[in-house]
Amino acid sequence: MAADRFSTTARLKAIGQEAQARVYRAAARRPVRRNKLTGRAALLALVLCALVVALAYPMRQYVSQRSDIADQRREAQKAAQRVQQLREEKARWRDPDYVRTQAREHLHYVMPGETGYQLAGVPSATARPAQGRGATSEAAAHRPWYDNLWDGLDRADAAAAPRR
Numbered sequence: 523m524a525a526d527r528f529s530t531t532a533r534l535k536a537i538g539q540e541a542q543a544r545v546y547r548a549a550a551r552r553p554v555r556r557n558k559l560t561g562r563a564a565l566l567a568l569v570l571c572a573l574v575v576a577l578a579y580p581m582r583q584y585v586s587q588r589s590d591i592a593d594q595r596r597e598a599q600k601a602a603q604r605v606q607q608l609r610e611e612k613a614r615w616r617d618p619d620y621v622r623t624q625a626r627e628h629l630h631y632v633m634p635g636e637t638g639y640q641l642a643g644v645p646s647a648t649a650r651p652a653q654g655r656g657a658t659s660e661a662a663a664h665r666p667w668y669d670n671l672w673d674g675l676d677r678a679d680a681a682a683a684p685r686r
Contacts, residue, residue, distance in 0.1 A: 630666050
């Protein structure tokens with residue numbers, strides 16, 4: 523009886539080995555399809571997408587605010603330069619010689635004992651002739667104040683005169 527058992531066991535073992543060999547051969551013939559997206563990879567992709575979406579708006583705000591800060595710094599630098607220019611101009615205006623020069627040039631002042639002349643029909647070196655009614659304020663700014671006054675009166679008188 524021991525021989526029968528052994529032979530049955532040997533036969534079962536041989537059958538099992540044959541079945542195993544068939545399974546391996548069948549598996550070798552069939553291409554192995556593994557799922558490329560595992561659960562962990564899908565979870566990782568989902569987390570990364572959520573992070574990108576969550577950080578997009580704050581990053582946009584951060585970049586925008588950095589740009590605003592840079593603009594404000596440029597404006598502050600321009601304002602500091604303008605303040606420096608105004609301080610220099612203020613210092614020039616404290617000099618009596620500069621004030622006298624500006625009064626002579628822009629207001630046509632003369633010193634006591636001097637005689638001032640204005641030639642009729644010849645514009646002064648600083649005055650520019652007005653171009654009719656459409657004289658710009660820039661042209662008027664370079665003319666003596668009394669010329670601007672008389673031109674204003676002449677224009678008002680011409681506008682009030684009746685037309686025939």
